Amino acid sequence: MAEHFLNLIGEEWAPARSGETFEDRNPARWSELLGAFPRSGPEDMDAAVKTARAAYRVWRATPPPRRGEIVLRAGLLLEERKEELARTMTREMGKVVEEARGDVQEAIDMAFFAAGLGRRPFGEAIPSELPDKFCFTWREPVGVVGIITPWNFPVAVPSWKLFPALMAGNAIVFKPAEDSPLCGQRLVEVLLEAGLPPGVLNLVQGTGEEAGAALVAHPDVSCISFTGSTEVGRQIATECGRSLKRVGLELGGKNAIVVMDDADLELAVDGAVWAAFGTTGQRCTAASRMIVQRGVAADFVDALKQRAEGLRVGDGLQEGVQVGPIVNERQLRRVHGYTAVAREERATVLTGGEVLGEGPLGEGWFYSPTIFTDVRPEMRVAREEIFGPSTSVLVADSLEQALEYANSTIYGLSLSIYTNDVRRAFTAMRELEAGIVYVNAPTIGAEIQLPFGGVKQTGNGHREAGSTAMDEFTEWKSIYVDYSGRLQRAQIDT
Numbered sequence: 001m002a003e004h005f006l007n008l009i010g011e012e013w014a015p016a017r018s019g020e021t022f023e024d025r026n027p028a029r030w031s032e033l034l035g036a037f038p039r040s041g042p043e044d045m046d047a048a049v050k051t052a053r054a055a056y057r058v059w060r061a062t063p064p065p066r067r068g069e070i071v072l073r074a075g076l077l078l079e080e081r082k083e084e085l086a087r088t089m090t091r092e093m094g095k096v097v098e099e100a101r102g103d104v105q106e107a108i109d110m111a112f113f114a115a116g117l118g119r120r121p122f123g124e125a126i127p128s129e130l131p132d133k134f135c136f137t138w139r140e141p142v143g144v145v146g147i148i149t150p151w152n153f154p155v156a157v158p159s160w161k162l163f164p165a166l167m168a169g170n171a172i173v174f175k176p177a178e179d180s181p182l183c184g185q186r187l188v189e190v191l192l193e194a195g196l197p198p199g200v201l202n203l204v205q206g207t208g209e210e211a212g213a214a215l216v217a218h219p220d221v222s223c224i225s226f227t228g229s230t231e232v233g234r235q236i237a238t239e240c241g242r243s244l245k246r247v248g249l250e251l252g253g254k255n256a257i258v259v260m261d262d263a264d265l266e267l268a269v270d271g272a273v274w275a276a277f278g279t280t281g282q283r284c285t286a287a288s289r290m291i292v293q294r295g296v297a298a299d300f301v302d303a304l305k306q307r308a309e310g311l312r313v314g315d316g317l318q319e320g321v322q323v324g325p326i327v328n329e330r331q332l333r334r335v336h337g338y339t340a341v342a343r344e345e346r347a348t349v350l351t352g353g354e355v356l357g358e359g360p361l362g363e364g365w366f367y368s369p370t371i372f373t374d375v376r377p378e379m380r381v382a383r384e385e386i387f388g389p390s391t392s393v394l395v396a397d398s399l400e401q402a403l404e405y406a407n408s409t410i411y412g413l414s415l416s417i418y419t420n421d422v423r424r425a426f427t428a429m430r431e432l433e434a435g436i437v438y439v440n441a442p443t444i445g446a447e448i449q450l451p452f453g454g455v456k457q458t459g460n461g462h463r464e465a466g467s468t469a470m471d472e473f474t475e476w477k478s479i480y481v482d483y484s485g486r487l488q489r490a491q492i493d494t
């Protein structure tokens, strides 16, 4: 009998009004059911938004340092539960447990970082052009924030949104991905235990089309913070545009590692293996393109192939497994579909390209680490996000051509270059069209104290974390106090 989980609206844990549920299964062994979750709709969302609106009044009046104490306690609780939560994560969405620990650690880091924001400036004092007039700015919360997140970082990504949004004084309705509802629930439980007042954070589970869309469309939601695919992000932006609702979008990527002929090749291959096949390639920052200078292309490809073929695929809870399953059957078909596309486009499937269904892998959604060679920049496998353990190798003749290839997609999240030539490194830092650039490190590895986000169709100009953590969740208010006792006209009484 499956455990039945509930939505949290105010103080009340409740099923969906419709009574319907959806199942949460282990992608490494789909016979294992983690639980049944409410399949919520517009009525559930409406109740959650109303509750959040009421709680907002109290929470926005709570001094930021007091908010910070709660977020800090949440970080400490996450630290205590790190192992348990990491194992839940591996069972729920498949990433190997070592990486799942990293996911929880990122949320801990974010909690500690965000908690400190409560004692940092919320504005600045700015001189007036007139005497006896005092001017300052102040950050204010936006109101009720709707948070919609993907399954691939089921604790870390929500934490980048939840903690800063709470620190800013907003109330929240949170809809986790339908492939990771349990991680979402555990994170909410931690915040409640840390002392968050009822109603400030509401949890509504469900599908994107039903629960997600209802949250986006709700007139009393002031801001939507979304991380997910570019396709869904575009729909959400369109809907938010109708009511001029504030919206922060963190979307897809088609990240690349550029390897120049002067690079430390072993280091570049280490980085390439980690960035292409870590998290089974299911990272928004995964390197799904390798752009290699011709002189070292053969050596690089040989080494990458050998390393990819040596990776151990399996259940992420098992010792020694390096690549876990793909999150679900639909995504497995999509990834495999791209191998067919590569063949149609006359790229070479150098290694991998197979659904792994034998023996202990027979009950999960496993795919072999895959490398495409003879890839040209105009091919679909070089342009579209695959979101699986498949990477394409492109050969470039010069730095200029490599950078042109790197910039030749609609995305702009994370790009990297391996070179020991300082001129090439600085040229790349300037020319690469991405929100995040790495030199002599792979496309993954962001730290929470730096802004995170992308350019072009990876987003809409917002950055999360770092010094920008609260920007998405606050409005600036400019305040002028005239204590001269007379009318002073700006720009006129000079």
Ligand code: NAD
Pocket: 148, 149, 150, 151, 152, 153, 157, 175, 176, 177, 178, 206, 207, 208, 209, 211, 212, 213, 216, 227, 228, 229, 230, 232, 233, 235, 236, 250, 251, 252, 253, 283, 284, 285, 385, 387, 413, 453, 454, 458
């Ligand atoms: P997805 O877009 O399918 O779903 C993301 C979330 O949106 C889920 O909670 C889903 O239920 C919800 N959703 C779906 N349709 C909706 C709709 N019409 N209205 C409202 N909500 C809706 O993405 P996914 O498969 O969960 O995640 C993978 C994608 O996320 C990849 O494209 C990846 O690059 C991207 N991603 C980006 C970042 C980043 O920071 N840029 C980080 C992680 C993942």
